[in-house]
Amino acid sequence: MPGYELMGVEERESLNEIFETSNGVLFPHGFDALRNGRFRVREFEKAFSDKFSCKHTQAVTSGTVAQLVAMVAMGIKQGDEVITQAHTFVATVESILAIGAVPVIVDVDDTYNIDPIALENAITSKTKLIVPVHMLGNPASMDKILEIGKKYRIPVLEDGCEALGATYKGQNVGTLGDVGVFSLDFAKTITTGEGGLVITNNSYYYKIAKEFHDHGHESNPDFPRGRDTRSIVGMNYRMSEMQGAVGMAQLKKLDFIISKNREHKSFLKSNMDKSKIAFRNITDVEGDLGxxxxxxxxNASLANQFLELYIASGYGTKNIPDAIDWHFSGKWNHMFANVTSYRDTWKTQWSKTAELLARSIAIPIYVKTIKEELEKHLDVINSIMAKI
Structure with missing residues (x-):
């Protein structure tokens, strides 16, 4: 599942190198003489762009910030409506609220991602952005989403925070829409501890993202940093050289992580007792992160019976249902006091999504699991299925 499983020698050597060859310069700008020409965050950004076949990558401090920076770059302003989905991490909606925009949250379908029909029905004259979230490694139905965006001339920002490395019809998640964002926190596919990435092929969006995340610095080559030019108000969302160094080491492990995810998931899925369950609809089987x-x-009663026995056997779930409070908008009453449309309806607004999640189980797949452990896990799952 996550890059932290493989955190080790390569990451430590990358960090040590900052002190051995760059005199411990941790800031991503300046100090040229001390750092001996190494700019590790910039190196990480370039390596990521090359790996994902996109023109521009901007590293920032988190996936949450990545979405905020992306929305600023895309011109989203206070009062604009931004459509996203009811099953997502809380950060997706937090970012919308932080910018002063209005979240318009719609149900998911059997992909556990945004329902394109619900998406189109929610569009109004105030809709300025669509944010599909590729939840738990499964790409959203991007053909339909992009078609809707094009039809109504609304840009698409892909939230790929939980799907870094997944593909959709041969194209990397995050590169299909106008902008993509990723998280690099400690539970993600690859990790820098904390961190995020904004990727795009749009040079104007990249220009604004680059400036906004760095106090408005234009990085004008005609001036030293202390006299740098600026034209917009920015914030400080800069990634440090330590994160860049770890990111470079982790990026080299991405293909191995994805390969093992898919191998282990395939083994469990192929051999499970399927008589009482239905699997999530995967939009691109070959591109699923796994x-x-x-x-x-x-029904939810069967799901709860399975869960009780599964936990008693020493296993745990992933987000559904163990962390559902943080991954379903129907639990976020603390958010909606100032969102008029949901102030009185948040308990029942997304009943379709609530019903689906209540009878669902999500099992994490780990990279380092050995064959014997997989076989034992499978035996536990099938024995529980036989009991309920």
Whole structure:
């Protein structure tokens, strides 16, 4: 599942090198003589762009900030409506609120991602952005989403925070829409501890993102940094050289992580007792990240019976249902006091999504699991299925 499983020698050597060859310069700008020409955050950004076949990558401090920076770059302002989905991490909606925009949250379908029909029905004259979230490694239905965006001339910002490395019809998640964002926190596919990335092929969006995340610095080559030019108000969301160094080491492990995810998920999914369950609809089987196996029962009672026995056997779930409070908008009453449309309806607004999640189980897939452990896990799952 996450890059932290493989955190080790390579990451430590990358960090040590900052002190051995760059005199411990941790700031991503300046100090040229001390750092001996190494700019590790910039190196990480270039390596990521090359790996993902996109023109521009901007590293920032978190996936949450990545979305905020992306929305600023895309011109989203206070009062604009931004459509996203009910099953996502809380940060997706937090970012919308932080910018002063209005979250318009719609149900998911059997992909556990945004329902394109619900998306189109929610569009109004105030809709300025669509944010599909590729939840738990499964790409959203991007063909339909992009078609809707084009039809109404609304840009698409892909939230790929939980799907870094997944592809959709041969194209990297995050590169299909106008902008993509990723998280590099400690539970993600690759990690820098904390961190995020904004990727785009749009040079104007990149220009604004680059300036906004760095106090408005234009990085004008005609001036030293202390006299740098600026034209917009910015913030400080800069990634440090330590994160850049770790990111470079982790990026080299990405293909191995994805390969193992898919191998282990395939083994469990192919051999599970399927008589009482339905698997999540995967939009692109070859492109699925493979870090999560999601299935659902006919009703919540069966799901709860499975869960009780599964936990008693020493296993845990991933977000569904163990952290559902942070991944379903129907739990976020603290957010909606100032969102008029949901102030009185948040408990029932997303009943379709609530019903699906209530009868679902998400199982994490780990990179370092050995064959014997996988076989034992499978035996536990199938024995529970036989009991309920």
């Amino acid at each position: 870090d999560t196996l999601i299935f659902n029962f006919e």
